[in-house]
Amino acid sequence: xxxxxxxxxxxxxxxxxxxxxxxxxxxxxxxxxxxxxxxxxxxxxxxxxxxxxxxxxxxxxxxxxxxxxxxxxxxxxxxxxxxxxxxxxxxxxxxxxxxxxxxxxxxxxxxxxxxxxxxxxxxxxxxxxxxxxxxxxxxxxxxxxxxxxxxxxxxxxxxxxxxxxxxxxxxxxxxxxxxxxxxxxxxxxxxxxxxxxxxxxxxxxxxxxxxxxxxxxxxxxxxxxxxxxxxxxxxxxxxxxxxxxxxxxxxxxxxxxxxxxxxxxxxxxxxxxxxxxxxxxxxxxxxxxxxxxxxxxxxxxxxxxx
Numbered sequence: 493x494x495x496x497x498x499x500x501x502x503x504x505x506x507x508x509x510x511x512x513x514x515x516x517x518x519x520x521x522x523x524x525x526x527x528x529x530x531x532x533x534x535x536x537x538x539x540x541x542x543x544x545x546x547x548x549x550x551x552x553x554x555x556x557x558x559x560x561x562x563x564x565x566x567x568x569x570x571x572x573x574x575x576x577x578x579x580x581x582x583x584x585x586x587x588x589x590x591x592x593x594x595x596x597x598x599x600x601x602x603x604x605x606x607x608x609x610x611x612x613x614x615x616x617x618x619x620x621x622x623x624x625x626x627x628x629x630x631x632x633x634x635x636x637x638x639x640x641x642x643x644x645x646x647x648x649x650x651x652x653x654x655x656x657x658x659x660x661x662x663x664x665x666x667x668x669x670x671x672x673x674x675x676x677x678x679x680x681x682x683x684x685x686x687x688x689x690x691x692x693x694x695x696x697x698x699x700x701x702x703x704x705x706x707x708x709x710x711x712x713x714x715x716x717x718x719x720x721x722x723x724x725x726x727x728x729x730x731x732x733x734x735x736x737x738x739x740x741x742x743x744x745x746x747x748x749x750x751x752x753x754x755x756x757x758x759x760x761x762x763x764x765x766x767x768x769x770x771x772x773x774x775x776x777x778x779x780x781x782x783x784x785x786x787x788x789x790x791x792x793x794x795x796x797x798x
Contacts, residue, residue, distance in 0.1 A: 501790075512763075516555075556766070576588050607636065611640065642678060642679075698743035699747075714761070758775075770786045
């Protein structure tokens with residue numbers, strides 16, 4: 493096993509242990525492309541982002557990873573990263589060869605054991621490990637799992653005039669799961685949709701029309717897995733900063749402000765889907781905006797409480 497279990501970072505939320513399954517650190521150019529409003533001067537002005545979330549030059553750090561957890565007796569994976577051997581227009585995502593599956597197994601979630609794969613949205617860096625190549629064919633990586641996505645999300649892309657790279661992504665990472673009969677589309681009302689005890693899907697539209705966040709609740713503790721309604725902690729200080737790929741930038745900002753407002757000064761643990769390590773934290777009010785107060789991973793090998 494290439495990664496010892498002790499190396500898999502995790503956080504405890506009541507009875508739920510959330511593991512971060514690392515795929516790849518995204519290259520430094522990613523932040524400037526993805527969040528063009530986060531200029532180096534603006535980032536450098538937020539000293540609290542250093543050293544974890546930005547460097548001294550004001551370059552953002554971004555990460556690709558999944559979260560694996562057990563809730564309501566179900567073994568759950570939230571988002572599946574970029575994937576190996578995928579043909580992608582973005583050079584940072586093209587033809588990767590990472591040990592993601594070994595890390596997932598080290599976290600205690602070998603692919604055959606996963607019951608549920610939750611896709612926050614259908615972008616290339618969130619669906620890639622839905623499939624892997626076997627004998628030249630893309631087949632579901634998690635053959636015993638149900639894959640969940642928002643019905644709004646899938647129907648939006650079904651009616652979208654896709655450019656070829658996006659068509660390719662659907663061909664290799666979404667359609668094989670549908671063809672295998674493993675994709676379930678979920679309607680998510682304003683109050684959220686409970687999937688299993690302790691796990692609720694929340695509607696957080698804007699980045700994509702059916703974008704979901706994932707709320708975990710156990711023994712009075714709560715956590716939120718962001719997906720891409722927030723890409724980077726700099727957006728806590730400047731919620732107006734959006735991603736260049738947001739489908740509806742105004743709605744994305746409104747969602748982000750609503751989510752941050754609900755999280756601010758609560759005990760809810762925020763787990764950022766693209767946040768570089770330490771990845772997790774709590775939203776705190778600072779003057780008239782927000783910051784992330786980091787919460788380091790538990791030492792999972794030696795549990796001595798939080």
